[in-house]
Amino acid sequence: DADVTQTPRNRITKTGKRIMLECSQTKGHDRMYWYRQDPGLGLRLIYYSFDVKDINKGEISDGYSVSRQAQAKFSLSLESAIPNQTALYFCATSEKASQETQYFGPGTRLLVL
Amino acid sequence: AQKITQTQPGMFVQEKEAVTLDCTYDTSDPSYGLFWYKQPSSGEMIFLIYQGSYDQQNATEGRYSLNFQKARKSANLVISASQLGDSAMYFCAMREGGNAGNMLTFGGGTRLMVKP
Numbered sequence: 001d002a003d004v005t006q007t008p009r010n011r012i013t014k015t016g017k018r019i020m021l022e023c024s025q026t027k028g029h030d031r032m033y034w035y036r037q038d039p040g041l042g043l044r045l046i047y048y049s050f051d052v053k054d055i056n057k058g059e060i061s062d063g064y065s066v067s068r069q070a071q072a073k074f075s076l077s078l079e080s081a082i083p084n085q086t087a088l089y090f091c092a093t094s095e096k097a098s099q100e101t102q103y104f105g106p107g108t109r110l111l112v113l
Numbered sequence: 114a115q116k117i118t119q120t121q122p123g124m125f126v127q128e129k130e131a132v133t134l135d136c137t138y139d140t141s142d143p144s145y146g147l148f149w150y151k152q153p154s155s156g157e158m159i160f161l162i163y164q165g166s167y168d169q170q171n172a173t174e175g176r177y178s179l180n181f182q183k184a185r186k187s188a189n190l191v192i193s194a195s196q197l198g199d200s201a202m203y204f205c206a207m208r209e210g211g212n213a214g215n216m217l218t219f220g221g222g223t224r225l226m227v228k229p
Binding site: 048088092094101 | 117148150156159160163165204208215217218222
C-alpha cells in the first residue's frame with residue numbers, strides 16, 4: 001500500500017465551486033505539505049504544517065486554505081475555484097531530520113472549467 | 114534570479130549508456146540540501162538522491178550519482194546504464210537551511226528519453 005495517498009486522483013469542477021483535496025499518510029511523519037505543479041514547470045509550495053496545531057502559508061497560498069485534521073491527514077480546499085487553479089496538486093510528508101527528504105503522494109489532477 | 118536552473122529541456126540517451134542531467138543553484142545560505150526527483154508520465158514524484166552542502170563525498174544510490182561541485186554551485190545527476198524505464202521528467206530541487214518552511218525550490222525539469 002502507498003505511504004502517501006491522495007483523493008480524488010482526478011477532478012473536474014466548475015468556476016466558483018468549493019473543492020477539497022485530501023491527503024493521508026501512514027509514514028508517521030509530523031510534517032506535511034501541499035504543492036501545485038503547472039504544465040512544464042516545477043512544484044510550488046502552497047501550505048505546510050509541522051504538526052497538528054501548526055499551519056503556515058507557502059509561496060502561493062492565495063485562494064487556498066488547509067486543515068490538519070490529524071497527524072496523518074492534511075486537506076487542501078479551494079474556496080471558490082477559478083480556471084488558473086487548474087494544475088496537478090501534490091501532498092508531501094517529511095520527518096524532522098538533517099536530510100528531511102519530502103515524500104510525495106501520487107498527485108491530484110484538477111481541471112477547473 | 115532563478116534559484117535552481119536546469120538548462121536542458123529535453124535529452125536523448127541510448128539505452129545502456131550513461132547520461133548527465135545538469136543542475137545549477139543559487140544560494141547564499143551555507144546550509145542547504147539538494148534533491149533529485151523523477152516524474153514518469155504517470156505523474157508521481159519519486160525521490161532519487163540527496164546531497165547535503167556539508168557532505169564531503171558525492172552521493173550515490175544504485176545507478177544514480179550526484180556530481181556535486183560546490184564552488185561552481187552545480188549538482189548534476191548522473192544515470193549510469195540507462196534503461197527504457199528511465200524515460201521521465203527529472204527535477205532538481207533545493208532546500209535552504211534558513212528556510213523555516215522547509216520549502217523545496219524546484220527547477221523547470223529535464224525530459225529524458227531513452228532510445229532502444
